[in-house]
Amino acid sequence: MKPEISEFSYGFALTNELVGWVALSAAPVFPSLIEEGKAGGGYDVKLDRPGVPLFLQFKRSHCMVRRTAKEHQAVVALGGTLNVPYYRFPITEAKTS
Incomplete structure (x- = not known):
């Protein structure tokens, strides 16, 4: 079955949930497709939590x-x-x- 939600929609909803659970030192970073493909990229969102950076990659299954x-x-x-x-x-x- 083909998914009925986009990767971005899912990622945004999950990020919104995570932001409510943890203290962040900066706003979530959603890189552009160009930024995601550069060296150091490869993620869909970056959450900068003090001492524990979290990089997430979403795939539509x-x-x-x-x-x-x-x-x-x-x-x-x-x-x-x-x-x-x-x-x-x-x-x-x-x-x-």
Whole structure:
């Protein structure tokens, strides 16, 4: 099943929750796509908590509900078990991102 929420919407909602739980030394930082791709980037939000910086990366996952999905078949072929539903998300290689 395709997710019905964007990565940004989920990230914003989670960040809003986290801000209410912890004391931060600065406002959350949401880097642009260009900033995220630069050296030192690779995160969707940075929360600067005194002594404990927290970097989060959000991925929009797809709910896999059938045993015909390739991950399920691969695990079973190796003698393992994978219960459905489970979630997967694509990762874009750095050379094509």
